[in-house]
Amino acid sequence: MTEHEEIEYHEILITMLEIIWGEGFLSPGGAEEVALLLAGEDIKDKNVIDIGCGIGGIDVLLARDYGAGSVVGVDIEQPVLDHSIARAETEGLSDKITYQLVEPGPLPFEPASFDVVFSKDAMIHIPEMKGPLYSQMETTLGRENADRYVEIWRSMNVVIESGELRPGHLRAIKPDR
Numbered sequence: 001m002t003e004h005e006e007i008e009y010h011e012i013l014i015t016m017l018e019i020i021w022g023e024g025f026l027s028p029g030g031a032e033e034v035a036l037l038l039a040g041e042d043i044k045d046k047n048v049i050d051i052g053c054g055i056g057g058i059d060v061l062l063a064r065d066y067g068a069g070s071v072v073g074v075d076i077e078q079p080v081l082d083h084s085i086a087r088a089e090t091e092g093l094s095d096k097i098t099y100q101l102v103e104p105g106p107l108p109f110e111p112a113s114f115d116v117v118f119s120k121d122a123m124i125h126i127p128e129m130k131g132p133l134y135s136q137m138e139t140t141l142g143r144e145n146a147d148r149y150v151e152i153w154r155s156m157n158v159v160i161e162s163g164e165l166r167p168g169h170l171r172a173i174k175p176d177r
């Protein structure tokens with residue numbers, strides 16, 4: 001564990017999310033949504049970083065099904081990385097997929113270390129999208145897309161902060177607040 005705070009994705013939450021979203025996934029959509037994200041992109045033999053890799057189901061897809069040359073999964077919590085490391089071993093992909101525990105914030109890699117930057121459902125954890133990340137997003141995506149992204153993130157946070165995304169919601173019981 002890094003020093004950022006206490007573990008959020010503990011074993012019970014991991015188990016619950018895998019029951020909901022499928023083995024290896026902490027976010028919705030599974031392999032189908034990864035296919036949508038990668039539509040039109042050829043990552044064969046490319047060096048990929050997966051930011052906020054979670055428990056590694058996606059990294060197996062990137063290496064095994066999409067032929068990535070290498071995948072480096074980074075996350076801020078060791079327990080999810082332990083799952084990822086075990087999964088890569090079970091799949092016989094430890095030579096292609098490696099993992100690194102990082103601190104939240106700037107990543108410890110030189111610029112242009114990777115061909116492809118992949119990230120799925122990790123940005124929801126970034127507390128301030130209009131903060132230091134914004135100028136980079138604007139440069140990379142253009143202002144219109146960056147603003148659209150921030151708006152999606154802002155709306156999602158409204159839902160999260162309302163409490164609607166608690167486990168009670170997933171059981172279809174409206175939280176009592």
Ligand SMILES: C[S@@+](CC[C@H](N)C(=O)[O-])C[C@H]1O[C@@H](n2cnc3c(N)ncnc32)[C@H](O)[C@@H]1O
Nearest residue numbers: 025026027052053054075076104120121122125
């Ligand atoms: C909703 S899970 C998604 C995991 C995986 N991408 C998936 O779709 O199954 C979000 C992950 O992002 C990680 N995370 C949160 N803040 C992060 C940060 N600043 N840098 C890297 N990873 C982060 C969490 O620990 C968690 O594993």
